[in-house]
Amino acid sequence: MSTQFKSAMERLKASVRDVPDFPKKGIIFKDITPILANGQLFRLAVTIFAERYQRKSVEKIVAIDARGFIFGGALAHYLGIGLTIVRKKGKLPYTSHHEDYELEYGQGTLEMHVDSVEKHQRVVIIDDLLATGGTAEAAAKLVEQCGGEVVELAFLVELGFLKGRYRLAKYPVFSIINY
Numbered sequence: 296m297s298t299q300f301k302s303a304m305e306r307l308k309a310s311v312r313d314v315p316d317f318p319k320k321g322i323i324f325k326d327i328t329p330i331l332a333n334g335q336l337f338r339l340a341v342t343i344f345a346e347r348y349q350r351k352s353v354e355k356i357v358a359i360d361a362r363g364f365i366f367g368g369a370l371a372h373y374l375g376i377g378l379t380i381v382r383k384k385g386k387l388p389y390t391s392h393h394e395d396y397e398l399e400y401g402q403g404t405l406e407m408h409v410d411s412v413e414k415h416q417r418v419v420i421i422d423d424l425l426a427t428g429g430t431a432e433a434a435a436k437l438v439e440q441c442g443g444e445v446v447e448l449a450f451l452v453e454l455g456f457l458k459g460r461y462r463l464a465k466y467p468v469f470s471i472i473n474y
Contacts, residue, residue, distance in 0.1 A: 303339055308472045310336055311452065325452050325474070327423055331365065340451055341366065343471055345373040348419055353446055355379055355418045359434050360386070360405070362423035366451060370421060379411040379418070381434045392440040396433035405430065407437040414442030425450040425470055428459030435466055 310333065312326040330336045344366065353376065358367025360382045371378035384393065384404035391406040412418060420434050425448070435445045445466050453460065453470035460468050 300343070303343060304471055307336060307340055307451070311472065325424060325454070327362065327451060330451070340471060341369045341373060344370050344421070344449055347469060349374060351446055352417055353419050354416045355412060357381060357412065357418045357420045357434060357438055359420065359422040359430055363421050366423065367421045379407065381405050381407045381437060392437050394433040394436045396429040397427070405433045405437060407441070409441065412438050412441035412443035416443045417446050418443050419447050419449055420445060421449045423451050425453040425459045425468070426457045428462035431459070431463055435463070
């Protein structure tokens with residue numbers, strides 16, 4: 296890890312706010328909104344992602360509902376490539392693939408339009424946070440149902456103690472901030 300990247304990561308990490316007992320008692324929520332509210336920090340995070348993927352022949356960004364949309368849209372714009380969204384059940388208007396998943400405090404279903412990723416298309420899946428890996432794994436399965444290739448799963452924050460990276464061992468994983 297370069298000194299420049301380590302310094303940038305520390306600046307971003309120092310801006311993440313801990314919110315105890317959210318969304319339920321016993322969970323310490325990692326709030327990234329201070330990064331989003333600071334233009335320089337938001338640009339820094341997007342630039343770190345962009346520099347990582349601009350030479351990896353990525354053809355599309357797949358962003359996970361909802362905070363993944365923030366980084367996914369900015370990254371797709373920066374790279375000049377398309378954006379596909381993965382949404383919670385019932386939010387997409389067109390024929391969709393769906394995938395059930397478990398997360399750290401419940402269950403859900405994700406959906407993605409059947410034509411949103413082309414066969415063999417190289418994609419990066421992005422979200423704000425990696426916890427247990429259930430949401431990211433479901434998104435990767437949706438990409439694969441369309442015939443796409445997951446180049447990497449990207450996160451601003453990783454909660455390493457929840458071991459989500461191990462659940463995603465089939466895929467390369469990159470995160471800027473680790474706890």
